Amino acid sequence: MPKVSKLVRLTLAAAIAASGAIATTTITATSAHAAAATSTVGGQITRSEVLQRAQYWLGKSIGYNQGGSYPDSSGRNYRTDCSGYVSMAWHLSYSPDTRAIWDAETYEIPRSDLRPGDVLDSYNDHVILFEKWDDAAHTKFSYYSFGSTPVSHVQGMSIDASRIDGHANGDYHARRYKKIVDDVQTRPSKVGVYHPANQTYYEGDNAGSTLGSAMFGNPGWKPIVGDWNKDGVDSIGAYDPDTATFYESNDNTNVSGSVKFGNPGWTLLAGDWNGDGVDSVGAYDPATGTFYLSNDNSTVAVKTTFGNPGWIPIVGDWNKDGVDSIGAYDPSTGTFYESNDNVNVSGSVKFGNSGWLPIVGDWNNDGVTSIGAFDPNTATFYLSNDNSTVATSFVYGTPGDIPITGRW
The missing domain is CATH 3.90.1720.10 (endopeptidase domain like (from Nostoc punctiforme))
Known part of the structure; x- marks a missing residue:
């Protein structure tokens, strides 16, 4: 069972001590959104x-x-x-x-x-x-x-x-x-960092300051973020790659659920694959470039191969249809590839420099997920609203941190 501690308000300042290198595979946090729920005939x-x-x-x-x-x-x-x-x-x-x-x-x-x-x-x-x-x-x-x-x-x-x-x-x-x-009001996506030395999540404000922090998980586990309970706010989770077990929290304090999904060594994903307003899990096999997506945190609803082995998976609502779909980032060329149907490439763009890490989010709250990048050597974030130009950049965290994104 993961260890947890209550979310507390603090300033980042010197709270994060540098340690270790960023994991070779970055966990991609979904840009969760208040998608249109599927109505019933004649209902709300x-x-x-x-x-x-x-x-x-x-x-x-x-x-x-x-x-x-x-x-x-x-x-x-x-x-x-x-x-x-x-x-x-x-x-x-x-x-x-x-x-x-x-x-x-x-x-x-x-x-x-x-x-x-x-x-x-x-x-x-x-x-x-x-x-x-x-x-x-x-x-x-x-x-x-x-x-x-x-x-x-x-x-x-x-x-x-x-x-x-x-x-x-x-x-x-x-x-x-x-x-x-009326739709549930959504929040713009914001970045944060995960400090692997003490399993601490820091939620940022896209301007270099900290909104809150929490400890969750055990050493060696990977961070993940999502809206697990359809409240329109993202909270944290953690993935044990040795046992392929995912732990989620609805209050950034207690474990609200856990599930085994995928195989050890795979990358865990989170996204609203069916537009019901709740993020559920997925998994990515880096050896084959295969995605496995679940709508119920149990069974595989979609199995699809996208990109090439060794690419980094990304998740977002690229076309404002209220449903998250997959994408992939080629670290050798710095190229993002997006898919609207989980099969075909719907768009691609180069962004960032060699060695940077991909991030995605709805930075301007327009309902469309766009891209960004994190320079792990300087802890600098670069965010784009048009998948082309840099809308904002700022330093947050310290070298060695893992970037996360969500609607805090």
Whole structure:
């Protein structure tokens, strides 16, 4: 059983004494996020999931036809017109018309309070799905519509335009679906360090200061970070590579669960592989470049080979779909490779210098994981928001520390 000690507030200062070299394989901490939970038909649904569902019909050659239907991502059919499209986005059990959306499914709100997943409904004619305000003054907005073939995504529409999507502005009323719920507010990813000499985790603020620290695990164990209980906050864990046993903590103090996964010598991963808002484990076999991902911390849901043997695994939500997927870092060239489907390369970029260690996180809280690097010789972090330029850099920890990332 790992030894633990209570999280305490302190300044880093001289608390970390230099010791040893960084382990040859870096444990990658997932950039956990408050992903849209999967709704049930006719049940509560988050705003982010509404927009994800709306995007499913976008770009498809679906003909506008009030007598036709088309399936959502799970195969449930909805009518192929404006109100059927909104019904699909809201995951309703049926396809009401614009009048029923008004009368049965929504209530009126001020236009100034429109939020993602709300609608502008013209009782007798048309309904559009509000995406977001395009400016702070709430004078322009973006929306999704199925008023004609194909489904459209319109940006920069004036809220005061005489006509919106072909219909008189004055006929529209701002309405809110009765079962829509706000998403859990997420935090930007921050870096930290793990000091292997005394098994201490230090959580940083991306500016060189410490937010908190905790001891967890035993000598020789590897650090890992994730949102184990769906509270939107990452906490710590540890992996015993000799026994392939993972220990997690929900309070950075006590062991809340443990599980054996993978084989001794493999690298443990954590990610939200199915978009349920909870991080679960995965494992990477460095000898073969094979990933094993689990949704229940027990059985293997995905087995896939990506990259080459000896590369370093990374995990992130590269395309803002609410699901973590894999990637790999080639230390010989300093190149990151990302995959959106756990099979194919969706993007690659060189970042950092030889001998640096890869890190990933949603540094600007835009819902997309981006890259960074850690220079172990100087304990300097370099973070990028666009996978190209350095957005910020700072020294944190001491040489010999292992970098970690999470939403503290």
